[in-house]
Amino acid sequence: MRKAIILLSVWLGLTGMLSACGSNDSKAASSDAQVTVKIGILKNVTHAPGFIALKNGYFQDEFGKNATIEVTAFDNGSDFSTAMATNQIDIGYVGPGPAINQYLKSSNFRVIAGSNNGGAVLIAGKDAGIESVKDLVGKTVAVPTKGSTNEISLRLLLQQEGLKVTADKSGVQIITRAPADTLVAMRQKEVDATLIPEPWGTQMVEEGTGKVLVDWDKIPPNDGNYPLTILMASDKFLKNHRDLAKGAIKANEEAIDYIKQNPDKSYGLISEELKELSGKGMDAKLIKAALDHLNLTEDIELDVIETMAHVSFEAGYIKGIKDEGQVDLSKFIDSSLLDEVKQDK
Missing domain, CATH: 3.40.190.10 (Periplasmic binding protein-like II)
Structure with missing residues (x-):
């Protein structure tokens, strides 16, 4: 009887060890999954x-x-x-x-x-006659896409100056252009200004087609932050x-x-x-x-x-x-x- 108990204990111990090994293997396989x-x-x-x-x-x-x-x-x-x-x-x-x-x-x-x-920076065309944000009335300003972060910043900036976004020259007209297309449009004076992510603004300044109207650390909300x-x-x-x-x-x-x-x-x-x-x-x-x-x-x-x-x-x-x-x-x-x-x- 005692011998039978010992054999049963050994068998149970081995079963437990094999079960544990199987469990570990499964866990490893899970962690190794592609x-x-x-x-x-x-x-x-x-x-x-x-x-x-x-x-x-x-x-x-x-x-x-x-x-x-x-x-x-x-x-x-x-x-x-x-x-x-x-x-x-x-x-x-x-x-x-x-x-x-x-x-x-x-x-x-x-x-x-x-x-x-x-x-992002607000760039004005070099010969667009824009010296301040208030001068954007009657002008066309480009942003990359509708509802973009840049457009949100532009709208906040205009609000701060008491300006309205309109579809005519009574206010500020916002249009969408991809940054590369905006660069061309600024060169050809098809748009007057743009709120655009860097380095596009710097490129416009360096080639002489635009100037910084509002620098990145003054763009709302939170002054660039x-x-x-x-x-x-x-x-x-x-x-x-x-x-x-x-x-x-x-x-x-x-x-x-x-x-x-x-x-x-x-x-x-x-x-x-x-x-x-x-x-x-x-x-x-x-x-x-x-x-x-x-x-x-x-x-x-x-x-x-x-x-x-x-x-x-x-x-x-x-x-x-x-x-x-x-x-x-x-x-x-x-x-x-x-x-x-x-x-x-």
């Missing part, structure tokens, strides 16, 4: 942290060897936000203007970190891969630190990544101008975002909502992942 992360980014130098994170392999390092990264480059924030809402991309960089407008329609993605603040580029993630990605989303935040922070500590080296890397995304690089001097005119930061403030949402609502870009009180951005920013990353340092 995953594809779809990253979206705009073909704009103000997305520099994203460029560096891709070029230096920070995303790959944080996601791990079993992750495959697919990058989609967008021409504007509206297309990016639509792609994010429809799960064509998982994570990426965009301006808050179009992201807010899309979020209030779909509510299925979140801001998880900042990337940079500021970075407003989010121009933010890091977004879809709810689906956050639910299934919260660890990878935290990895993206870490990669973003690593890229910001690298640019701050190695600005000269960053110019070439940014140009190379821009060439890969758009087919054309950029002169280091222009990249420097862009980086000098923005504040790289992973932090983001809800009150500034809410100010921008207010302008979007008044401009009619927020559809399907009749009362501004229905504009709820309380869940638009999920700072929990960024907080966890900071605590882990």
Whole structure:
């Protein structure tokens, strides 16, 4: 009987050991599962942290060897936000203007970190007879896209000066032009001014077609300290891969630190990544101008975002909502992942 008990104990012990081994193997297999992360980014130098994170392999390092990264480059924030809402991309960089407008329609993605603040300037045509913001009455001002962060800033700037946006020359007329097209339009004097992200403004000044009317650190809201580029993630990605989303935040922070500590080296890397995304690089001097005119930061403030949402609502870009009180951005920013990353340092 005693012998039988001993044999039974040994058998149970071996069964437990095999079961534990099987459990560990399953866990390892799970952690070794292949995953594809779809990253979206705009073909704009103000997305520099994203460029560096891709070029230096920070995303790959944080996601791990079993992750495959697919990058989609967008021409504007509206297309990016639509792609994010429809799960064509998982994570990426965009301006808050179009992201807010899309979020209030779909509510299925979140801001998880900042990337940079500021970075846009108001340029007046050299011979347009514009010496102050008030001189914009009766003039045509270009912005990259409808509802863009740049348009929100322009509308705030005009409000500060008591000016109205109109469809005729009784006020300020706002039109949309891609930055490259705006450069040509300014040369040909088809538009009078533009609120545009760097380095396009610097390029206009250097070639003599424009002059700075309002510098980047005086652009509203918050005198240039407003989010121009933010890091977004879809709810689906956050639910299934919260660890990878935290990895993206870490990669973003690593890229910001690298640019701050190695600005000269960053110019070439940014140009190379821009060439890969758009087919054309950029002169280091222009990249420097862009980086000098923005504040790289992973932090983001809800009150500034809410100010921008207010302008979007008044401009009619927020559809399907009749009362501004229905504009709820309380869940638009999920700072929990960024907080966890900071605590882990």
